[in-house]
Amino acid sequence: xxxxxxxxxxxxxxxxxxxxxxxxxxxxxxxxxxxxxxxxxxxxxxxxxxxxxxxxxxxxxxxxxxxxxxxxxxxxxxxxxxxxxxxxxxxxxxxxxxxxxxxxxxxxxxxxxxxxxxxxxxxxxxxxxxxxxxxxxxxxxxxxxxxxxxxxxxxxxxxxxxxxxxxxxxxxxxxxxxxxxxxxxxxxxxxxxxxxxxxxxxxxxxxxxxxxxxxxxxxxxxxxxxxxxxxxxxxxxxxxxxxxxxxxxxxxxxxxxxxxxxxxxxxxxxxxxxxxxxxxxxxxxxxxxxxxxxx
Numbered sequence: 001x002x003x004x005x006x007x008x009x010x011x012x013x014x015x016x017x018x019x020x021x022x023x024x025x026x027x028x029x030x031x032x033x034x035x036x037x038x039x040x041x042x043x044x045x046x047x048x049x050x051x052x053x054x055x056x057x058x059x060x061x062x063x064x065x066x067x068x069x070x071x072x073x074x075x076x077x078x079x080x081x082x083x084x085x086x087x088x089x090x091x092x093x094x095x096x097x098x099x100x101x102x103x104x105x106x107x108x109x110x111x112x113x114x115x116x117x118x119x120x121x122x123x124x125x126x127x128x129x130x131x132x133x134x135x136x137x138x139x140x141x142x143x144x145x146x147x148x149x150x151x152x153x154x155x156x157x158x159x160x161x162x163x164x165x166x167x168x169x170x171x172x173x174x175x176x177x178x179x180x181x182x183x184x185x186x187x188x189x190x191x192x193x194x195x196x197x198x199x200x201x202x203x204x205x206x207x208x209x210x211x212x213x214x215x216x217x218x219x220x221x222x223x224x225x226x227x228x229x230x231x232x233x234x235x236x237x238x239x240x241x242x243x244x245x246x247x248x249x250x251x252x253x254x255x256x257x258x259x260x261x262x263x264x265x266x267x268x269x270x271x272x273x274x275x276x277x278x279x280x281x282x283x284x285x286x287x288x289x290x291x292x293x294x295x
Contacts, residue, residue: 002207005035009208013053013215016180018222018231025109026235027208028102028153029242032249037201039098039249040090044191044199046153049208051187054156057216058181064220066177070130071138071168072185075160078142079149079186086150087193099250102152106243109158113236114270128168137167142186150190156183158239233270237263 012026027049031042061067090098128134141163148155160182164175194200240263248254 005207006211009211010215013212014219016216018219025154025158025239033245040199041201043153044194045201045204047187047191048200048205051191053212053216054180054184056213057220058184060220061177061180066173067181068178071178072182074135074138075142075182076185078139079146080189082143082146083150083190084193086147090151091197096250099246103243103246105152105154106239109154110236110239112159112162113232237267
């Protein structure tokens with residue numbers, strides 16, 4: 001039992017609780033690049049630990065009332081079979097191809113996290129009336145997301161957030177809660193499928209959980225007091241660096257500056273664009289004097 005994996009679990013668990021991001025997006029590259037774990041086992045082990053971790057977080061969000069059960073249910077109708085298909089496909093490709101797919105998934109996740117900072121829903125809502133169009137889109141999103149997570153363990157947190165904002169216009173806390181709750185369902189399915197094909201190191205999973213379960217509990221408790229949006233750009237840059245590191249494992253030759261430089265440049269560009277971005281218009285509560293508000 002290596003203590004470093006307990007530290008990994010604690011740090012990633014806090015990020016999952018705070019942002020809904022970080023499980024598969026961070027743990028899989030950590031296991032591959034730092035732990036030297038084979039890609040297939042890293043993905044399966046990550047999904048197994050993530051299923052338990054996000055179950056803890058999902059339960060807390062459910063009790064706090066930050067989960068849209070309708071969206072979660074309809075996405076699961078697509079993501080459950082999609083994840084099984086993704087696992088089956090991952091067993092039919094070689095290691096180099098799997099590493100490339102993981103690197104691409106991490107890059108997409110990094111860009112999605114950065115893009116999320118520029119997304120503003122025209123009108124936020126606490127719940128969604130799941131009409132036929134919403135149900136169909138939720139199932140379709142679930143299929144694609146499930147296949148990606150089953151193959152790479154990446155995307156259950158990073159990619160669904162912007163979708164929940166743009167398509168369903170959920171409030172930030174409902175985005176995180178719905179994301180984490182649905183991810184628990186998705187990760188259990190994918191991890192069971194990986195367990196069937198022998199891709200899970202159960203001792204390593206238990207070691208990571210020692211840190212990650214209290215980490216998620218801490219992160220979820222801090223959700224209303226910590227500006228999680230400020231953590232996401234930094235996390236995106238780390239994910240891009242991880243993607244480049246994974247790509248070198250697949251045979252891409254990059255010097256150290258080629259791994260560190262692009263994420264730093266992307267972070268600088270994001271900071272500049274964020275500073276130039278006009279401030280959002282004030283809300284009615286901000287412009288109305290207290291004495292003008294009817295009792």
